[in-house]
Amino acid sequence: MKKLRLIQQIHDAGVVAVLRGDSPEEVVEVAQRAIEGGIKVIEVTMTVPFATEAITRLAKMYSSEDPQADNYAIIGAGTVLDSETARLTILAGAEFVVSPGFDRDTIMLCNRYRVPVMPGAVTVHDIVASLELGVDVIKLFPGNLYSPSVIPSLKGPLPQANIMPTGGVNLDNLHEWIKAGAFAVGIGSDLTKDAMKSGNLDLISEKARAYIDAFKKTKA
Known part of the structure; x- marks a missing residue:
């Protein structure tokens, strides 16, 4: 089934790039x-003006079907606050949906269309509520509120929860999050800030390679 395949592929990829910007271009x-730098899971946030245009363009450029293909990548939508927006992103080509918080209608909409959904959670209550609705991956957000030790603490009573920290993950602590049992990690501004300041976008590919190298070394 496509949904299960995508969830496994995101887990195998390990790193999700959370991208914001001033335009689809x-x-x-x-x-x-x-x-190009090796991060194959892309989350386009809905804070981007005309974000669905970017999702559609990327969905046409890349495919999740064959991990060995040159055009392999998984394109999803982030900062999805409601079910209406979730449906728009799915129609635009998003293959997974991420929310900063828990919204029942968004989760149910994604389940209806068999699209992986990753709602944000801050509390155990949030996590349990997500699990009760059949959520496969829960976004721990903001991740910088916690240390990696929170994952084994949560997995004590909730071993069935797949947790993806986002916010505060960087090259210095990625290995700690993965070793602690993170399903995957979300990377935000740390991936792009140096490139945006300097205007040298090659730095994004370099930083992406560093993240993937760090992930592979940790998993080895």
Whole structure:
């Protein structure tokens, strides 16, 4: 089934690039650089003006079907606050949906269309509520509120929860999150900030390679 395949592929990839920007064109270019650097899971946030245009363009450029293909990448939508927006992103080509918080209608909409959904959670209550609705991956957000030790603490009573920290993950602590049992990690501004300051987008590919290398070394 496609949904289960995508969830496994995201887990295997290990790193999700969370991309924001001022225009669809900017986000598409940043995504291309991240993919060139080896990050194969791209989350286009709905804070980007005309974000669905970027999702559609990237969905046409890349495919999740064959991990060995040159055009392999998984394109999803982030910062999805409601079910209406979730449906728009799915129609635009998003293959997974991420929310900063828990919204029952968004989860149910994604389940209806068999699209992986990753709602944000801050509390155990949030996590349990997500599990009760059949959520496969829960976004721990903001991740910088916690240390990696929170994952084994949560998995004590909730071993069935797949947790993806986002926010505060960087090259210095990625290995700690993965060793602690993170399903995957979300990377935000740390991937792009140096490139945006300097105007040198090649830095995005370089940073992406560093993240993937760090992930592979930790998993080895």
